[in-house]
Every structure is written in C-alpha cells, then in structure tokens.
Amino acid sequence: MAFVTTDPIDPVVLLEEVMGPDRGGTAMFLGTVRCGPDDGPVEAIDYSGYREMVEAEFGRIADEATTRWPDARVTGRHRLGEIPLGEASIAIVAAAPHRIEALEACRYVLEECKQRLPVWKRERLADGTERWREGEGTAWVSPSP
C-alpha cells in the first residue's frame, strides 16, 4: 500500500495492516491539523511533497524499524493536499508481541519521518492569506544510510 495518499486517512485500515494474533501490542500515532494559541487563525494546511522520495524514504525508515524490532510490523500514511483543521495528516502504526516494542517502533518511525520526509506545509489563514510553515527536519546530520 502506498504511504502517500490524498484521501482522508482511515486508522482502521492501518490497524488491519499490522495487527495479528501473535502481536499483542499495537501503538498508533495520528498527527492532525491544529490551530493552537500560537498558530494564528489557521483554517487548513496544504501539504506538498516530493512524492517518489517520500515513498522511498518511508520504506527505508520502516526497514530500519523492523531491523531494530524484528518482531514488529509497521505501516503508515502521509496525506498530501489541503487538509482541514482536525483531520489527520500523518498516521504511524506499529504492532509487536509486546507493548514496549510497539511503542518504541512507532515513536522511532514517527520521529524519523519528521526529520527525513520531504514534505512541506503551506498554511491557509482565515483572512485568505497563505504562508509556508517550515519545520526543523534537517537531514544534513542524518543522511540516509
């Protein structure tokens, strides 16, 4: 299943991809578009990305996770396009025999995605203006192996 999608993310589909009778722990992270007190009047975020590389990089990250936690299975989705407030932009799910591996694998994949995926956000504000919201992902210090 492709990691990048332009459709709303369905968490149930992702759970079905990794859960199994020999995996007793499942951890899911959902990142949603927010409008917090420090964010200004954000109405939506337009996500763009270098799609081929996002797919390739996520594949490498997932491989790293299953090398570190061999009994874990991981999956995820990143949604691109305009995403309204409250809807998910990213979902990462990890299932493993026990909770610790599942939680650690999920956290690892998420943090690596934040640092390494070539994805960008353009915020649409209530007054109709737009602005780039750049993150801190800097792969200089962590090039792909």
Place this chain on the structure above:
Amino acid sequence: MNLRASSEPMGEIGVTVRPFARYAELLGEECIELRLRAPATVADAIRALRAGSESARRLPERPLVAVDLQHVLPDRVLTDGDELALLPPLAGG
C-alpha cells in the same frame, strides 16, 4: 534555465536541479539544467546555481539536497545526468 559553471567543453557533466515548495517559488522554475566541470560535488552545483541569478542567491549556501531519492551531503560527487532535489526545511507530519 541553463547555467554553465565552466567554459570547458570537455570534462563536463550535466545535472538537473529540481527545487521544491518555497525554493520553487523563489526560483520561479521547477527544473534547471546545470553544466559543471567534472569532478563536481553537490556543493559545486549549489555554488554554480547561486551564482546564476539574483533570486538563486537568496537560497541558503547549504540547502538540503537529495540525489537519487536519498538525502546527500555537500561533498557527494555528482555524475552526468544526476538530478538534485533542492529541499526547503522539512515539515512532514
């Protein structure tokens, strides 16, 4: 846009630069062809690009770059036909 970093016809390589997101807006192009004297690194390509136009000079001296769908460091040696993706600070998630 075509930029030539060297007047040497021999020992040159051609690479394609693909700026993304804010960098594409800044440069006003989605694809830039560069000619570089071989051997050339990513850092050489960025220098040549920044020297080529006023808007390109607003790029950082060390932007994130990917080659062949992988993040690379400035000392990565380029080969003829490589595609350099110029990546603004990443904001996935």
